[in-house]
Amino acid sequence: xxxxxxxxxxxxxxxxxxxxxxxxxxxxxxxxxxxxxxxxxxxxxxxxxxxxxxxxxxxxxxxxxxxxxxxxxxxxxxxxxxxxxxxxxxxxxxxxxxxxxxxxxxxxxxxxxxxxxxxxxxxxxxxxxxxxxxxxxxxxxxxxxxxxxxxxxxxxxxxxxxxxxxxxxxxxxxxxxxxxxxxxxxxxxxxxxxxxxxxxxxxxxxxxxxxxxxxxxxxxxxxxxxxxxxxxxxxxxxxxxxxxxxxxxxxxxxxxxxxxxxxxxxxxxxxxxxxxxxxxxxxxxxxxxxxxxxxxxxxxxxxxxxxxxxxxxxxxxxxxxxxxxxxxxxxxxxxxxxxxxxxxxxxxxxxxxxxxxxxxxxxxxxxxxxxxxxxxxxxxxxxxxxxxxxxxxxxxxxxxxxxxxxxxxxxxxxxxxxxxxxxxxxxxxxxxxxxxxxxxxxxxxxxxxxxxxxxxxxxxxx
Numbered sequence: 361x362x363x364x365x366x367x368x369x370x371x372x373x374x375x376x377x378x379x380x381x382x383x384x385x386x387x388x389x390x391x392x393x394x395x396x397x398x399x400x401x402x403x404x405x406x407x408x409x410x411x412x413x414x415x416x417x418x419x420x421x422x423x424x425x426x427x428x429x430x431x432x433x434x435x436x437x438x439x440x441x442x443x444x445x446x447x448x449x450x451x452x453x454x455x456x457x458x459x460x461x462x463x464x465x466x467x468x469x470x471x472x473x474x475x476x477x478x479x480x481x482x483x484x485x486x487x488x489x490x491x492x493x494x495x496x497x498x499x500x501x502x503x504x505x506x507x508x509x510x511x512x513x514x515x516x517x518x519x520x521x522x523x524x525x526x527x528x529x530x531x532x533x534x535x536x537x538x539x540x541x542x543x544x545x546x547x548x549x550x551x552x553x554x555x556x557x558x559x560x561x562x563x564x565x566x567x568x569x570x571x572x573x574x575x576x577x578x579x580x581x582x583x584x585x586x587x588x589x590x591x592x593x594x595x596x597x598x599x600x601x602x603x604x605x606x607x608x609x610x611x612x613x614x615x616x617x618x619x620x621x622x623x624x625x626x627x628x629x630x631x632x633x634x635x636x637x638x639x640x641x642x643x644x645x646x647x648x649x650x651x652x653x654x655x656x657x658x659x660x661x662x663x664x665x666x667x668x669x670x671x672x673x674x675x676x677x678x679x680x681x682x683x684x685x686x687x688x689x690x691x692x693x694x695x696x697x698x699x700x701x702x703x704x705x706x707x708x709x710x711x712x713x714x715x716x717x718x719x720x721x722x723x724x725x726x727x728x729x730x731x732x733x734x735x736x737x738x739x740x741x742x743x744x745x746x747x748x749x750x751x752x753x754x755x756x757x758x759x760x761x762x763x764x765x766x767x768x769x770x771x772x773x774x775x776x777x778x779x780x781x782x783x784x785x786x787x788x789x790x791x792x793x794x795x796x797x798x799x800x801x802x803x804x805x806x807x808x809x810x811x812x813x814x815x816x817x818x819x820x821x822x
Contacts, residue, residue: 363424363425364425365425365426365427366416368416369413369416369417369425369427371412372409372412372413372416372427373426373427373430375405375408375409376406376409376427376430376431376434377430379402379405379406379409379434380430380433380434380437382402383402383434383437383438383441384437386398386399386402386441387437387440387441387651387652387654392762393708393709393710393761393762394441394444394445394649394651394709395445395761395763395765396445396447396708396765396767396768397763397765399438399441399442399445402438402441403438403452406434406435406438407503407505407506409431410431410503410505410506410509411503411505413427413431414505432459435452435455435509436455436456436459436654436657437651437654438452438455439452439453439454439455439456439457440456440650440651440653440654441650441651443456443650443701443704444649444650444651444708444709445708445709445767445768446705446706446707446708446709446711446767446768446769447706447768448704448705448706449492449706450492450496450501450502451492451493451496451501451502451506451507451510452502452506452510453704454489454492454493454510454514455510455513456653456657456701457485457489457698457701457702458489458510458513458514458517459513459657460657460694460697460698460701461482461485461486461517461698462513462516462517462520463660463664463694464482464691464694464695464698465482465517465520465521465524466520467687467690467691467694468524469520469523469524470670471687471691472527472595472599473543473546473547473599474524474528474543475528475539475540475543476525476528477540478543479521479524479525479528482517482521483521485702486514486517486518486521489514490511490514493507493510493511493514530591530592530595531591531592531595531596532584532590532591532592533590534582534584534585534588534590535582535584535590535592535593535595535596538573538582538596539592539595539596539599541569541573542573542596542599542600542603543599545566545569545570545603546599546602546603546606548566549563549566549603549606549607549610549684550606550684550685550687550688551688552566552610553606553609553610553684553685553688554685554688554689554692559610563607563610563611566607567607570600570603570604570607573600574600574604577597580597581593582596582597606684609681609684619680619681619682619685619686620674620680620681620682622674622675622680623672623674623680623682623686626663626666626672626686627682627685627686627689629659629663630663630686630689630690630693631689633656633659633660633689633693634689634692634693634696636656637656637693637696637697637700638696640652640696640700641696641699641700644700644703645712645716645719646716648700649709650700650701650704653697653700653701656693656697657697660690660693660694660697663690664690671683672686705769705772706768706769706771706772707768707769707772707773708761708767708768708769710761710762710767711759711767711768711769711770711773712769714750714753714759714773715769715772715773715776717746717750718747718750718773718776718777718780719776721743721746721747721780722776722779722780722783724743725743725780725783725784725787726783728787729783729786729787729790736791737788737791740784740787740788743780743784744784747777747780747781747784750777751777758770759773
């Protein structure tokens with residue numbers, strides 16, 4: 361249960377609730393692009409409340425009350441807005457990534473199924489995010505209170521990673537290959553358990569691998585070179601037994617569903633969330649507004665809180681079959697959200713259609729240059745026209761937003777634009793050298809050509 365909110369913190373809580381409501385309303389507004397100016401106004405309001413909170417709280421206290429949860433919600437939403445407007449390299453944008461990383465690491469710690477290779481990407485990402493905070497601190501880009509809050513969150517992730525690494529250090533060198541193989545097999549088994557239908561063909565080779573590993577034990581012990589008995593037998597033995605247990609559960613559930621009927625609503629909900637998130641991974645470039653991830657995060661947290669001692673219970677307090685499946689789906693969803701957050705590009709929502717169009721034109725030109733074939737200057741007209749229409753949107757060399765502001769992502773759009781022009785020049789040179797068939801008829805495009813291809817250059821709100 362959370363601690364009560366002290367009287368002196370109530371005005372701060374009220375202000376933060378108001379800010380959260382304003383952020384939620386802005387998130388729901390799909391009629392227009394999110395403006396950096398609107399986000400900055402709300403960010404300044406948050407800074408004001410965090411400063412007040414630091415004034416009324418002792419530095420050493422770390423209460424967990426409704427105010428802390430509301431502040432966490434506000435920062436989570438605010439960081440998604442920073443990603444949406446393309447400020448991916450600003451300190452506030454790191455909060456949602458840190459929170460998502462912490463959830464994944466907590467689940468890894470809970471399952472105890474990971475190896476050193478799994479920790480390496482998290483170490484790298486923590487280092488990258490810390491560099492962002494240090495750079496913003498050196499440039500006085502954000503208040504110290506905000507940077508301290510973010511650094512504390514990042515340090516929690518760092519602590520979990522080091523704790524996980526320390527747990528791995530107890531595994532003797534001789535047993536590291538066995539442990540890594542068992543981790544891989546277990547992952548394949550839980551992924552198999554989450555799939556519907558018959559799994560006999562896929563399950564058999566995994567069971568054969570497990571039996572082979574088991575056959576190498578003598579009196580239940582894994583042996584090292586010279587017949588020695590290495591330390592950390594319990595870690596590998598328990599993991600082996602768990603793999604056998606999961607494989608038996610898969611077999612037992614072959615003719616029925618993988619999940620008990622009492623847990624079916626949770627299973628269906630997680631399956632739907634995974635499908636939607638996997639769809640976003642494929643279409644994020646065109647359809648994702650990072651603030652949309654907030655609703656998915658809330659849904660997963662709600663499901664995660666249903667667990668008791670790491671397990672889902674039915675109405676009678678029992679632990680029905682299908683726990684591995686649900687935990688796999690839950691962790692898979694967390695992983696997809698983290699993937700979407702960490703792959704967010706430094707381009708504002710308003711410039712995303714332009715960046716996408718330029719990226720598509722660049723890809724097409726690269727394909728033409730790579731494969732060649734029958735080609736003439738006339739074939740370049742659609743690409744040249746598309747670039748001309750995009751360039752016509754610039755003012756004084758910048759892409760300007762609807763409100764006259766300069767959205768984030770100018771550098772990336774200009775880089776794409778310059779590369780497209782370079783590719784067109786390379787294609788022209790190739791034609792001049794006779795690598796492509798030349799059509800002398802079309803050195804200039806006329807109005808009919810422009811009308812034919814005008815659709816390829818129109819930039820619309822995604």
